Amino acid sequence: MKNTALLAIFFLSLMACTGNPEKDKANEKNNKQLTSMNDKRNAALLVDLVAAQQNELAHLQYALDHSQHAEIRDLAKRMMTDHQAFLQALDSLAVNRGIAIPSADTAGIRKMNDQWKDKSPMDLDRDWTSSLLKAHNAAIMKIEGAINDTTTDMDIKDLLNQTLPVIKHHREMLQALQAKNKW
Numbered sequence: 001m002k003n004t005a006l007l008a009i010f011f012l013s014l015m016a017c018t019g020n021p022e023k024d025k026a027n028e029k030n031n032k033q034l035t036s037m038n039d040k041r042n043a044a045l046l047v048d049l050v051a052a053q054q055n056e057l058a059h060l061q062y063a064l065d066h067s068q069h070a071e072i073r074d075l076a077k078r079m080m081t082d083h084q085a086f087l088q089a090l091d092s093l094a095v096n097r098g099i100a101i102p103s104a105d106t107a108g109i110r111k112m113n114d115q116w117k118d119k120s121p122m123d124l125d126r127d128w129t130s131s132l133l134k135a136h137n138a139a140i141m142k143i144e145g146a147i148n149d150t151t152t153d154m155d156i157k158d159l160l161n162q163t164l165p166v167i168k169h170h171r172e173m174l175q176a177l178q179a180k181n182k183w
Contacts, residue, residue, distance in 0.1 A: 023048075046094050066124060067121070079170050140167055147160050
């Protein structure tokens with residue numbers, strides 16, 4: 001029960017990227033330099049998406065480094081390529097608009113690693129798959145919300161429209177992995 005509670009706390013921090021001082025710094029800088037509420041909203045969206053991708057990449061790297069399950073390592077490697085491409089595209093959009101983006105939250109990543117280091121291989125694989133599935137469900141909701149928001153910048157919407165099918169495919173692969181292994 002205690003491990004489940006810790007995983008839930010970790011997952012919520014991963015998704016919301018709350019308590020991320022790097023994200024907070026980027027948002028503060030953007031709020032000072034941008035004048036329109038619409039620009040501030042779009043900057044906050046980019047900051048959120050960048051921070052989520054950084055955390056997701058750390059999550060994927062952890063599985064590559066620590067999972068004993070070949071199928072999980074293969075899936076993590078495949079997803080890593082897609083998430084790196086998404087992060088690069090987000091970075092490019094931010095740079096072109098003069099938007100500050102966060103550095104990776106190394107303290108948060110270290111905390112995740114510490115929470116997972118003592119798990120059994122089966123518990124790690126089960127919890128990793130479950131938390132990534134939840135993360136992808138949350139990402140899909142966030143992306144769909146941004147796509148449907150009339151104030152979202154068109155270039156951001158274009159990128160999100162390209163990315164959404166990839167994220168949905170990741171979710172399908174995670175669901176299949178979870179169903180196959182019945183952890």
